[in-house]
Amino acid sequence: MSAAAVIKASLAAARGAKTVRLAGAGTDSGTAVALDIHYGSNGAAGSVTEAGSKIRLIILAKTVYFKAPDAFYRKQAGKNAAAVLKIVSGKWVKAPANSSTGSDFGQLADRQKLIDSFASDFDSADAASVRRVGSGSVAGVPTTTYSDGSGQGSIDVAASGTPYPMKLVSKGSSAGTLTFTDWNKPFTAAAPPASQTVKLPS
Template sequence: MTAIPQARNRRTVRVTALCVLAVSALTMLTGCGEEDPDAGTNGVGRLPAGKIQEKSRAAADAAPAVHLAGTVVTGGVTFTLDMRLKSGGGSGSVTSKNSSFKLLRVGDELYLKADAAFWNHGGDTSAGGKLAGKYVKVPQDDPAYKKFSGFTEKDVLLPALLTLHGKLATAGHHEQAGTRTIRVSGDGGPGGTLDVSLEGKPYPLRLVRGGGAGTLTFAEWGKDFPAAEPAKSETVDYGGQLPGS
């Protein structure tokens, strides 16, 4: 009378063992139970590196405004930028080793604001007293206009900056200021790295330029900001080429 229960027990053990094996195999196929890092994201993390960069550039181009901050090294000079940019203008500060100044562009009109030391650096010590602390209108035919206006032009500055060099590849999932990102690298890093948002639109959030040419962060994509011409009382029209141009 005891043979039947024992046979049932053996079948139960075999079925249980098979279930355990099936669950184990399924777990292995799904990444040992690890969460998909792209689950709940905008999906760009699943794309090839070149496509991620392409979508990131498109999102940056389409955004009406952005706030960028960090360093840019060009011609052996390091500039520290804190700029807000949009198609109709831009404003912010630029600092280099020997000087610091503010820029404001409204349409095609560019204004530069700096202290006396900045203006005296050009050799005209009388200029410092006249121009210090004022928004100085930069003539469009002045060499300074071309030199500085690029810092305020979103459609000029971003394409020049958001470029990685060498063979592109993805370099893992990361986080920038609390936002999940996918990183794209050029030549494994020496060509630069770009962190692209996995939340919402695939905006660039952090750029490390190749060759040690600076690091920048991007935020407040699409957030507008005021860019109006300064008051007459705060403005000086030098009427000619600026000192030190």
């Protein structure tokens, strides 16, 4: 099988999987961002770290729950921070995924879009330029490494079994590294206890 055919099969396997854990780090408009999100059959759970603030997330259907450190609210709420912290400090905030509060986090529920953003270097690469460049392992899984031919990206594909992508490295517009584990392993996200949940004041 050609290198281009392997990549095509790998990305198809990723897009067809029901569950996976994604973890990685990169930059967004010059800001360092890290994520660790487990996607299940009913939603997702994990965390996003941006500008030093680690925000825990649970995304279920059209609802987002997030739990952020006080420093995050101080920055976001400005002069209203003290009043906001009286309500949300140490709590999970519940918000509609399409609301102004939840939309930034809600878009992370789209696993396909996230994978596509990292895989764009290979989707647009000339098939003849994709080539095998080495081997390695990710989380104990032997992999084969492929380059997109432009020096803008590489992908590690499981060397045996279903050719799931195990690592994507991009130097393009979404620069960073993303690793994939727990492909199709059962995972169910659960809402936090109601006693620990609040809504931000409108």
